[in-house]
Amino acid sequence: MNDAIDISNWQYEDPYSFYNLDGSLESIDEIMNGTYYSVRNENNELMGFFCFGSSAQVPSGIEVGVYLGDNAVDIGLGLKPNLTGQGLGLSFLQSGLDFAKNKFKPRIIRLSVATFNQRAITVYTRAGFKLGTKFLHKGTEFAIMQYDVQ
Template structure:
């Protein structure tokens, strides 16, 4: 069942074949952070992708090109622990574009399609996202889409630390 169609995209509730394909996507350095976990953890990743907060995105001809998630799964651990997501004024959005499509100018149309879908599906009036600070390509895209920087925080994962930026859009009414 297609939940939204526009801009040449079909956005559907994530199904198992799409989830299995996504966990096998591999991003090149420095974007390896976005790779799903190793094969040993694939079942866990697939289970999360199928929890009802993830949506697959296919091009008009049917090829899987990305995904969106909304709500808590789009949040980052230390941001949650720091209470950065508690105000309830924005819908958290997460996204992933198929690795071979990144850096080619597809991002803005893709992101805007996910935001439009969430406006219609969740009655979202404002969006918030968390992005790794090193990912200047994504930060630039989010600024073009109207996101502004709210906070930064450090996420601890095992032995490594990474800075994340918390960005948010103004209310939809303010953007009109």
């Protein structure tokens, strides 16, 4: 519960403030729904989170059918605001990919990213994700990125 409260109050600087939650009970409940996993470092400090399944999907993407497919798991992630931009993204993402491969045994790992977030897209591309379908959600363009599990 404490991790959910912390995560729901993280505040990113612009333009990444787009990802800020509001600390509300609704946000905390979402994080506590069983699809979110906290990530801690070797000192047991909260570093970030991963979420899977419908929690990692954007509502407008669901409406236009971009999440259909065989044996795919959707992944969402967040790195603590003061840890972003420090070169930790690729190793952080890799830990989530390893977890997803072991837990869900998917053929495809898929994520949604706001296309303005070139920093994240660069990390995802380096990890092996490929850009796919784009769609709009509340005026923001998103892209689906896909990782084929070997």
